[in-house]
Amino acid sequence: MAMKVDAVINARLQGRAGLYRLAIEAGRFSAITEQAELAAAADNELDARENLVSPAFVEPHIHLDAALTAGEPRWNQSGTLFEGIECWAERKAQLSREDVIQRAERTLRLFAANGIQYVRTHVDVTDPSLTALKALLDVRERVAAFVDLQIVAFPQEGILSFDGGLELLHEAVRLGADVVGGIPHFEFTRDYGVESVRKLMDLAERHDRLVDVHCDEIDDPQSRFLEVLAAEALSRDYGARVTASHTCAMSSYNDAYCSRLFRLLKKTGLRFVALPTENLHLQGRFDGYPKRRGVTRVPELLDAGLRVAFGQDSIQDPWYPMGNGNLLRTLDVGLHACHMLGMNRIETALELITDNGAAALGLTDYGLQEGALARCVVLQGATPYDVLLGQKPVLASVRDGKVMVRREPDNAELMQ
Numbered sequence: 001m002a003m004k005v006d007a008v009i010n011a012r013l014q015g016r017a018g019l020y021r022l023a024i025e026a027g028r029f030s031a032i033t034e035q036a037e038l039a040a041a042a043d044n045e046l047d048a049r050e051n052l053v054s055p056a057f058v059e060p061h062i063h064l065d066a067a068l069t070a071g072e073p074r075w076n077q078s079g080t081l082f083e084g085i086e087c088w089a090e091r092k093a094q095l096s097r098e099d100v101i102q103r104a105e106r107t108l109r110l111f112a113a114n115g116i117q118y119v120r121t122h123v124d125v126t127d128p129s130l131t132a133l134k135a136l137l138d139v140r141e142r143v144a145a146f147v148d149l150q151i152v153a154f155p156q157e158g159i160l161s162f163d164g165g166l167e168l169l170h171e172a173v174r175l176g177a178d179v180v181g182g183i184p185h186f187e188f189t190r191d192y193g194v195e196s197v198r199k200l201m202d203l204a205e206r207h208d209r210l211v212d213v214h215c216d217e218i219d220d221p222q223s224r225f226l227e228v229l230a231a232e233a234l235s236r237d238y239g240a241r242v243t244a245s246h247t248c249a250m251s252s253y254n255d256a257y258c259s260r261l262f263r264l265l266k267k268t269g270l271r272f273v274a275l276p277t278e279n280l281h282l283q284g285r286f287d288g289y290p291k292r293r294g295v296t297r298v299p300e301l302l303d304a305g306l307r308v309a310f311g312q313d314s315i316q317d318p319w320y321p322m323g324n325g326n327l328l329r330t331l332d333v334g335l336h337a338c339h340m341l342g343m344n345r346i347e348t349a350l351e352l353i354t355d356n357g358a359a360a361l362g363l364t365d366y367g368l369q370e371g372a373l374a375r376c377v378v379l380q381g382a383t384p385y386d387v388l389l390g391q392k393p394v395l396a397s398v399r400d401g402k403v404m405v406r407r408e409p410d411n412a413e414l415m416q
């Protein structure tokens with residue numbers, strides 16, 4: 001049973017000196033006050049032991065329908081996105097409702113144990129039976145006590161390039177998907193790609209849904225669907241409700257084009273999700289040396305005032321055989337891949353797995369402030385730098401005033 005607490009005490013907060021007490025009433029933060037000194041915790045208080053406390057982690061992009069299926073029925077040997085899609089099509093044909101529920105819930109429990117309380121999952125709807133979608137709509141209710149789950153209707157094999165793709169996307173939204181997805185770079189032609197973006201935006205607008213598109217996950221510098229998505233978002237005044245995931249091709253665009261592109265992006269306020277572990281693995285596969293790394297222009301987007309979050313994308317599935325549910329690992333890899341180990345970036349890095357993910361998900365009741373839902377994690381380390389150095393899992397995760405996760409610090413000693 002999760003224990004209810006009335007405060008988290010002896011907490012450090014990012015960018016502020018001293019220790020803090022976060023008081024909780026009726027599942028919300030009621031006051032955040034500086035303590036005069038280190039205090040002893042009462043029974044109804046959680047002692048952060050002078051560690052950093054941050055808002056609960058947000059996983060903005062994961063494929064739960066495919067989670068934990070790596071090697072079934074065969075391994076992706078080439079490491080390309082395209083072989084992954086082929087392997088998945090074979091595994092998809094064997095899906096059952098119980099199979100999806102069991103793997104999705106196992107994964108979400110692992111995520112929760114790592115301090116993740118918000119998850120956006122893409123679910124492949126290029127399946128005439130919509131088995132995975134229906135199962136995940138039930139999972140969304142079953143896990144609500146420990147995670148808020150958003151479901152993206154994701155047309156893995158295309159909206160216009162898969163027989164009945166558009167109808168299946170409509171059906172998925174009608175059944176209750178929260179977010180409309182797309183994959184324009186995988187459509188048969190550029191024209192199909194452009195049309196797919198218009199069609200998915202129409203659908204989202206008509207049903208008042210968010211949008212999250214797999215956009216330009218390819219090393220082809222000619223793949224320019226991001227500008228189409230951004231222009232559509234701008235003309236519909238939809239920018240903050242639209243997420244562009246991957247945008248790998250942006251790391252192959254030339255700077256002159258990017259300069260024009262960024263002018264549009266800044267006007268839209270589009271949200272971005274980069275998947276650094278996965279795209280380091282999948283991209284550059286058709287290059288000799290020097291080999292591109294395929295991760296989008298993260299620091300440039302941040303400097304332009306756009307919100308970028310990092311996500312895991314996969315956990316042991318046809319696209320990526322690794323993954324352990326710890327977003328600090330994704331963050332560490334992403335900061336390396338994106339040349340973001342300058343101290344100014346490190347100090348603000350946690351926003352990539354907290355606030356910016358919340359912005360992508362459109363969360364309004366999020367963060368460490370009075371009145372917000374009392375959802376936070378106790379990290380291992382006093383500063384973001386310490387936390388990144390250690391990459392240790394969270395010591396605690398509090399949700400609506402309940403302690404959902406507790407972990408003892410790893411304090412192995414060398415007996416020498």
Ligand SMILES: Nc1ccnc(=O)[nH]1
Nearest residue numbers: 063081214278313319
């Ligand atoms: N990285 C990806 C995983 C699954 N599907 C995709 O299209 N891409």
